[in-house]
Amino acid sequence: MSAILWVVSPKENAQSLLSLIPRNGRRRRCKFNSRLSLSAYSNAVANPSRSSEERVYELVLKQAALVRELRKESALDLGKTIETDGTTDWNLLNKAYERCGEVCAEYAKTFYLGTLLMTPERRRAIWAIYVWCRRTDELVDGPNASHITPKAMERWEKRLTDLFEGRPYDMYDAALSDTVSKFPVDVQPFKDMIEGMRLDLRKSRYDNFDELYLYCYYVAGTVGLMSVPVMGIAPKSKVSTERIYNAALALGIANQLTNILRDVGEDARRGRIYLPQDELACSGLSDEDIFRGKVTDKWRSFMKGQIKRARMFFDEAEKGVAELSSASRWPVWASLLLYRQILDAIEANDYNNFTKRAYVGKAKKLVSLPAAYGRALLGPSKLVELVKR
Ligand SMILES: CC(C)=CCC/C(C)=C/CC/C(C)=C/CC/C(C)=C/[C@@H]1[C@@H](COP(=O)(O)OP(=O)(O)O)[C@]1(C)CC/C=C(\C)CC/C=C(\C)CCC=C(C)C
Numbered sequence: 001m002s003a004i005l006w007v008v009s010p011k012e013n014a015q016s017l018l019s020l021i022p023r024n025g026r027r028r029r030c031k032f033n034s035r036l037s038l039s040a041y042s043n044a045v046a047n048p049s050r051s052s053e054e055r056v057y058e059l060v061l062k063q064a065a066l067v068r069e070l071r072k073e074s075a076l077d078l079g080k081t082i083e084t085d086g087t088t089d090w091n092l093l094n095k096a097y098e099r100c101g102e103v104c105a106e107y108a109k110t111f112y113l114g115t116l117l118m119t120p121e122r123r124r125a126i127w128a129i130y131v132w133c134r135r136t137d138e139l140v141d142g143p144n145a146s147h148i149t150p151k152a153m154e155r156w157e158k159r160l161t162d163l164f165e166g167r168p169y170d171m172y173d174a175a176l177s178d179t180v181s182k183f184p185v186d187v188q189p190f191k192d193m194i195e196g197m198r199l200d201l202r203k204s205r206y207d208n209f210d211e212l213y214l215y216c217y218y219v220a221g222t223v224g225l226m227s228v229p230v231m232g233i234a235p236k237s238k239v240s241t242e243r244i245y246n247a248a249l250a251l252g253i254a255n256q257l258t259n260i261l262r263d264v265g266e267d268a269r270r271g272r273i274y275l276p277q278d279e280l281a282c283s284g285l286s287d288e289d290i291f292r293g294k295v296t297d298k299w300r301s302f303m304k305g306q307i308k309r310a311r312m313f314f315d316e317a318e319k320g321v322a323e324l325s326s327a328s329r330w331p332v333w334a335s336l337l338l339y340r341q342i343l344d345a346i347e348a349n350d351y352n353n354f355t356k357r358a359y360v361g362k363a364k365k366l367v368s369l370p371a372a373y374g375r376a377l378l379g380p381s382k383l384v385e386l387v388k389r
């Protein structure tokens with residue numbers, strides 16, 4: 001991974017990269033906080049001491065506002081118009097995107113296949129976002145993670161703002177720089193993801209779900225917010241932009257909660273527990289129980305609650321997929337269905353996520369792909385009609 005992501009050949013460096021670019025946690029005792037962000041927004045207005053969900057929802061509104069005007073003007077097919085300013089080196093830019101596609105194909109095969117159904121402009125933009133997210137995660141999870149200092153994170157953030165201003169540092173940055181110049185993507189979710197990685201470097205316990213939710217937003221909810229402006233919203237969609245962004249946020253949160261539940265043992269071996277401490281205590285469990293890694297009835301019961309909550313976020317996400325532009329629905333459904341099955345696999349392992357890795361086998365994956373395709377055929381109006389029947 002690192003070799004692919006970090007090595008830039010001298011030849012590429014020698015070329016002007018510029019030429020690539022056209023112009024408070026509240027404690028809730030023994031009760032899972034399963035509120036989703038839509039209801040949280042009204043609370044945010046009424047309640048000055050806001051929860052993470054409420055604060056995140058404000059960010060969602062900001063993102064949604066960015067594209068709302070464009071929707072009104074029915075001008076969301078932004079990716080189709082590529083302006084030429086005479087200084088762009090299109091060959092090099094195409095090569096940069098191709099590289100992003102290669103990285104994506106290597107690290108996320110199923111997802112890569114899904115992107116092949118999207119329009120070429122959207123597909124390569126999603127690849128560029130994917131690579132930036134992967135690289136950001138690599139900073140704290142990769143082989144060089146122990147050398148990553150706050151200064152290094154600062155440099156990474158400076159690189160981000162530079163590429164948003166049209167000053168990319170390498171090929172991968174150049175692809176993203178081009179993407180953000182063509183689609184109404186805001187820098188905030190990217191900055192927030194970096195913030196999440198910073199948090200991960202200094203924090204290994206989460207007092208309650210409110211704290212965990214914020215972490216999940218930073219490292220995963222942000223991906224939804226980055227992706228929607230590129231994936232596009234179906235012109236026929238009657239649903240508010242905010243609701244669609246909320247669903248996208250929910251998908252990121254659901255995926256990360258699932259990741260966390262799958263990796264409990266692996267994380268514990270690194271001294272990390274991404275589970276709400278207050279909920280563990282309510283179930284009569286402590287850090288020592290996690291480190292011991294024994295599946296008990298207390299653990300099963302705790303896990304049932306966690307899985308239930310993750311599924312609620314998937315349900316919320318489902319409400320938004322049909323609103324996406326038609327070619328973007330399939331990869332989203334595919335990733336949603338595949339990820340959600342990891343929760344089934346944890347159950348099938350009798351909640352042993354200490355020593356058994358829950359995974360979705362090839363056969364199940366193969367079945368999910370046509371299932372995702374079938375669902376993707378349902379656009380906004382059709383789904384509403386079905387519900388009405
Ligand atoms: C309306 C609606 C539902 C729209 C869809 C919106 C959408 C496309 C949401 C995407 C949600 C998504 C795939 C989130 C990623 C969540 C995730 C797994 C985050 C991981 C973080 C850190 O986790 P950890 O370190 O614990 O895990 P590892 O052991 O390292 O795996 C991440 C690794 C952060 C980095 C994220 C990525 C590399 C994924 C980026 C993906 C995209 C840009 C493409 C998203 C598009 C599709 C079609 C799924």
Ligand SMILES: [Mn+2]
Pocket residue numbers: 137138141
């Ligand atoms: Mn990671």
